[in-house]
Amino acid sequence: MEVVICKTKQEASKLAAEMVSAAVLNNPKIVLGLATGSTPVLLYKEMAKIAKATKVSYKQAKSWNLDEYVGLAGTHEQSYRRFMNENLFSHIDIQIKNTHVLNGLAKNLERECAAYEKQIKAAGGIDLQVLGIGSDGHIAFNEPGSSLKSRTRCVYLTPSTIKDNARLFFKGKESEVPTRALSMGVGTIVEAKKIILLAFGKGKADAVKGCVEGPVTQFCTASALQEHNDCWIFCDEESASKLKLKKYYAWRSATILGL
Ligand code: F6R
Numbered sequence: 318m319e320v321v322i323c324k325t326k327q328e329a330s331k332l333a334a335e336m337v338s339a340a341v342l343n344n345p346k347i348v349l350g351l352a353t354g355s356t357p358v359l360l361y362k363e364m365a366k367i368a369k370a371t372k373v374s375y376k377q378a379k380s381w382n383l384d385e386y387v388g389l390a391g392t393h394e395q396s397y398r399r400f401m402n403e404n405l406f407s408h409i410d411i412q413i414k415n416t417h418v419l420n421g422l423a424k425n426l427e428r429e430c431a432a433y434e435k436q437i438k439a440a441g442g443i444d445l446q447v448l449g450i451g452s453d454g455h456i457a458f459n460e461p462g463s464s465l466k467s468r469t470r471c472v473y474l475t476p477s478t479i480k481d482n483a484r485l486f487f488k489g490k491e492s493e494v495p496t497r498a499l500s501m502g503v504g505t506i507v508e509a510k511k512i513i514l515l516a517f518g519k520g521k522a523d524a525v526k527g528c529v530e531g532p533v534t535q536f537c538t539a540s541a542l543q544e545h546n547d548c549w550i551f552c553d554e555e556s557a558s559k560l561k562l563k564k565y566y567a568w569r570s571a572t573i574l575g576l
Pocket residue numbers: 351352353354355356357383384448449450451452455456457458
């Protein structure tokens with residue numbers, strides 16, 4: 318695990334976008350795993366900026382998103398399908414037919430999740446997975462108590478995640494937030510060949526501490542990433558503030574990245 322600590326989220330997002338863009342340039346048929354939420358918005362802006370200014374093309378790329386709320390149509394303002402179309406897909410040359418988001422309206426949720434796993438496998442697995450982190454240490458919607466071997470399935474959101482996400486829903490009401498989601502499992506996520514997690518702001522400091530320096534435990538599902546051999550954590554100073562070895566990580570990653 319490499320922890321890159323930047324002064325600001327702008328700086329961290331730019332560096333992460335350069336890493337994603339280099340991977341796409343190197344493998345135009347890349348299979349991407351993508352996240353939603355407020356954290357990757359700047360990353361996606363930077364990726365689009367780089368694609369416009371360079372030869373980086375997503376024409377042959379494919380993507381699978383981490384999760385989707387149960388009960389929301391892809392056209393709903395807070396659906397993750399809509400988020401992706403607005404924040405990334407409409408700004409790069411990826412073919413919409415090659416982008417995949419779980420269907421929160423599927424009649425048979427179990428079948429929807431099993432089919433998603435099959436699709437990812439048939440595509441050769443995720444080459445590069447983008448992640449955010451919840452304030453409770455979740456990745457995708459793998460809330461505390463999720464098995465570290467879990468696969469794509471229907472999950473129940475914790476009250477703290479519902480509270481965190483309510484700001485985006487009608488009048489910020491918690492009652493508007495779906496209580497269930499379809500989510501890739503931790504076991505699904507850690508099979509990605511490369512992982513980039515972004516974390517910004519002091520509200521993520523405890524989660525980052527648990528992810529990087531805590532024990533590997535299902536009570537902070539991001540901690541499973543400690544066992545991955547190509548995982549990059551991009552933080553700003555606030556989210557990295559509780560790390561014991563932050564100076565060492567900053568020096569080491571800067572040396573590796575030639576910063
Ligand atoms: C979203 C996702 C979630 C978010 C996390 C942080 O696809 O998988 O794990 O990354 O809840 O959300 P934000 O970025 O809004 O703080």
